[in-house]
Amino acid sequence: MKVRRASVDDLAAWGRLRLQLWPEISPDELVDEQAAMQEAPDQFAVFLCEEDGSVSGFAEASLRQDYVNGCETSPVVFLEGIFVAPEYRRRGVARRLVAAVEDWAREIGVRELASDAELANTISHLMHRHLGFEETERVVYFRKEL
Template identity: 50%
Template structure:
């Protein structure tokens, strides 16, 4: 599934030969967990699932300049249908932002979700990532909820 994007950028599904570029972009979006990125990308490439997709934005010179990962979820906050197409993550290299590459990646994810019977899309962002909020709203998403999540480490020696 190739789609023409602005400035001759091509949007296509990730392939095995894209492994290193995809990991590099994941590291940029979600820093601090490179081992997880390698194992998750390898798992995706070795055992593709119809419930997951990764679209890449490829410049005319072959450089991978952005990605969008998507998943089918049974439920998403604010949605009333199932399954829901979920934009798990999206990243465009800073030099290529504001050129509609992100918009083209979202459009590819939307088409993928529609082809799997979805009538709704969902996504999320960190509360303090206002740039992501502006991007999501410009891409047609509407905010449905805000949350602060908590975790606590349990002491394995403290049994009831």
């Protein structure tokens, strides 16, 4: 099991996993988002886990300059997305991916790693707790059409 930063050669494999996590993304959005991340490596870091020639999971992280709920410093690194292919779960892939994000955050002088999860995604809540995150807040988003 090897965790490394994604390169342009990984766009297809990384994209296939992104679509499993966010199936609502259109093909154009997928390409645009990946390009934006690749073009700003100081702002975004993408890590892939590779096993036996297959990419088993990814983690995307960003450097957030704006206020992040529950954090005490700024900027912080935010875990924007993490996904492990079903057949590779419960073997420590997410643990390794989050450790790589933490290393990146420390390298760039950041002291807090933040994240979020849907209220119903209790497996993600367990993963966060088991990986050392503490819960800070629960929020409900609202919108009004104007």
